[in-house]
Amino acid sequence: MAYLVLSNGQVFEGRRIGAPVDRVGELVFTTGMEGYIETLTDPSYYGQIVTHSFPLIGNYGMIEADFEGKSALFGYIVRELCDAPSNFRSQYTVDEYLKRQGIPGLCGVDTREIVRVTREEGVMNAMICDKVPDDLTALRDYAVRDAVRAVTCREKQVFPAQGTEKYRVALLDYGAKRNIVRSLQSRGCRVTVWPSDTKAETVLADDPDGVMLSNGPGDPKENTGCIAEIAALLGKKPVFGICLGHQLTALAMGGDTVKLKYGHRGGNQPVRDAQTGRTWITSQNHGYAVVAGSLAGKGLETFVNANDGSCEGMAYPGLDCFTVQFHPEACSGPKDTGFLFDRFIGMMGGKRHA
Numbered sequence: 001m002a003y004l005v006l007s008n009g010q011v012f013e014g015r016r017i018g019a020p021v022d023r024v025g026e027l028v029f030t031t032g033m034e035g036y037i038e039t040l041t042d043p044s045y046y047g048q049i050v051t052h053s054f055p056l057i058g059n060y061g062m063i064e065a066d067f068e069g070k071s072a073l074f075g076y077i078v079r080e081l082c083d084a085p086s087n088f089r090s091q092y093t094v095d096e097y098l099k100r101q102g103i104p105g106l107c108g109v110d111t112r113e114i115v116r117v118t119r120e121e122g123v124m125n126a127m128i129c130d131k132v133p134d135d136l137t138a139l140r141d142y143a144v145r146d147a148v149r150a151v152t153c154r155e156k157q158v159f160p161a162q163g164t165e166k167y168r169v170a171l172l173d174y175g176a177k178r179n180i181v182r183s184l185q186s187r188g189c190r191v192t193v194w195p196s197d198t199k200a201e202t203v204l205a206d207d208p209d210g211v212m213l214s215n216g217p218g219d220p221k222e223n224t225g226c227i228a229e230i231a232a233l234l235g236k237k238p239v240f241g242i243c244l245g246h247q248l249t250a251l252a253m254g255g256d257t258v259k260l261k262y263g264h265r266g267g268n269q270p271v272r273d274a275q276t277g278r279t280w281i282t283s284q285n286h287g288y289a290v291v292a293g294s295l296a297g298k299g300l301e302t303f304v305n306a307n308d309g310s311c312e313g314m315a316y317p318g319l320d321c322f323t324v325q326f327h328p329e330a331c332s333g334p335k336d337t338g339f340l341f342d343r344f345i346g347m348m349g350g351k352r353h354a
Contacts, residue, residue, distance in 0.1 A: 003132050004049075004077060004106055004114070007125040007140045011132055012114060014106035017081055018098025024142045025049035025074030027126035028287065029115045031266030035283075035332035040076070040097065041067040043151035043175035044243065044285050046217035047144035049075030049126050053115045053266075058082035061090025062097045066332070068177040071097075072151050072217065075128045076105035077114065104128045122261040123287060147218025148226065148244070151175040152196035159191045167348045170194060170208035170237075174216030174226065174244045179329040183341050184212070197225055200232035209348040210238040213245025215327065220247035220257050220288055227251045234319050238347035240340070241323035243286055249323045250314060256294035260310065263287035264325075267333040270306035271313075271326055279306055282326035283333030289325065290314060320347055 004012040006027065029051040030039055036057050039050060050073050057078040076098060083093055098105050106128060118124070125142045133139070153173045159181050161167075166188035171180065174196050181191050194203060196216075203211065211233055220227075231252040233239060241249045247257050264284040271282045280303075292301040292311040303313030303324060315322040322344075328337040 002106055002128065002130050004109060005127045005129060005132055005136070005139065006117070007136060008117075008121060009136065010117065012106075012109045014109035016104070017095050017107050018076060018105035019102045021102065021104050022127065022129040023049070023074050023104050024125060024127045024139055026142070026144055027051065027114075027118060027124055028263060028265060029053055029118055030285070031268060032333070033267075035267055036094070037063060037066045038068050038332055040073070040094070041069050041071050042177060042285060043069045043072045044215050044217045046072035046147045046151050046175065048073055049077060049128065051077040051111050051114050051118070052079070053111060055079040055111065056082060058094035059085055060087040061085030062092050062094060063087070063089045064091060065089075068179060069175070070151070071101045071103060072175070073103060075126070076103055077109060077111060078105070078107050079109065079111045081107040118262050123263065144218050145222070148174045148196050148216050148223055151217060153193055154195060156195070157193040159185055159193070161188050161190045162186050164188055165190050167209040167345065168192065168207075169210050169212055170203045170206060171212040171214060172196060172198065172203070172226075172245070174214050174223070174248070176214035176216070177327070177329060179331045180212065180214055180242065183329045183338070187341060187345050196223070198229070200229045203233065204236055208237060210240065210344060212344075213239065213241035213249060213323070215243035215245065215285070217244070219259070220244060220251055223248060234316070234321055237320070238344065239319070239321040240344040241321075242327060242329070243325060246314065246323035246325050247288055247290055249321065250290040250295060250299070253295060253298050253316065255298070256291040257288050258291055259288050264305065267330065269326065271303045272306045274302050274304055280336040281334045282337055283330030284326045286325060
């Protein structure tokens with residue numbers, strides 16, 4: 001047996017899965033009924049121990065073609081783990097994947113109770129271990145740091161357009177999911193992926209038609225260098241930001257961000273269009289939100305979370321820039337908001353939508 005120890009002192013007993021190592025991380029939960037492959041391979045989970053609220057995980061195995069990136073999470077908690085997946089595309093089990101990646105996990109634990117505690121008390125630190133420690137000081141002092149630096153690419157990468165090349169897009173990688181690249185490629189874009197610390201002048205010297213700011217992990221305020229470079233890019237080229245890119249843009253515009261009590265993670269988050277009133281179902285993975293009021297006179301709030309009213313999108317008139325907190329490229333997840341990529345394409349073609 002092994003244990004999940006929470007920083008509030010609660011202990012959950014379970015059975016070891018994955019790598020046989022102890023690990024401390026920030027405990028979060030995701031509500032998706034599917035998409036565990038994408039969860040396991042999303043760089044935005046860096047430094048976190050992820051709990052699935054859905055009870056059965058692993059029933060369709062692991063499929064490398066569906067990976068979104070290199071796994072960055074620190075631990076994995078499930079109620080029931082399937083050890084005999086049934087899927088013609090399956091290559092191996094979730095347990096084998098965790099072992100290959102050096103990620104510890106637990107199964108057989110009461111995940112519904114863990115989620116209830118997190119919702120009531122907020123995100124907290126936790127530890128996966130074989131023995132409950134007497135002193136929880138190190139556990140309570142843990143914080144996710146240098147997250148973007150840990151997950152960004154190390155050198156420039158170029159991905160060709162599918163079919164005829166129509167546009168060239170610079171993608172700043174703060175922990176980008178692969179489907180952002182694929183979504184752009186399928187629309188005729190050649191995508192150049194740049195490391196997160198790339199200077200604005202370097203990106204502009206390559207003369208892209210537009211700039212994408214990717215998703216990523218951690219506290220957006222920690223990334224002061226990235227924020228300064230985004231400020232230097234705004235107004236020079238059409239810009240589309242997703243998730244962390246949305247938050248960093250707000251900070252670059254002089255706005256503010258705040259940490260949410262337990263964040264939004266899963267493929268069933270309702271978002272209301274502030275202009276039309278229409279509600280879209282979105283995929284999300286974030287623990288921070290933009291404070292829309294801090295951007296008064298600088299930006300317009302375009303999307304609002306229908307559950308808690310937090311900011312889900314901003315547009316910056318005159319700068320050819322718009323950003324969203326959710327994932328329009330989601331895979332596996334709802335594809336309701338894929339039209340936002342078309343909006344970005346339209347901006348590069350001279351059609352202003354922001």
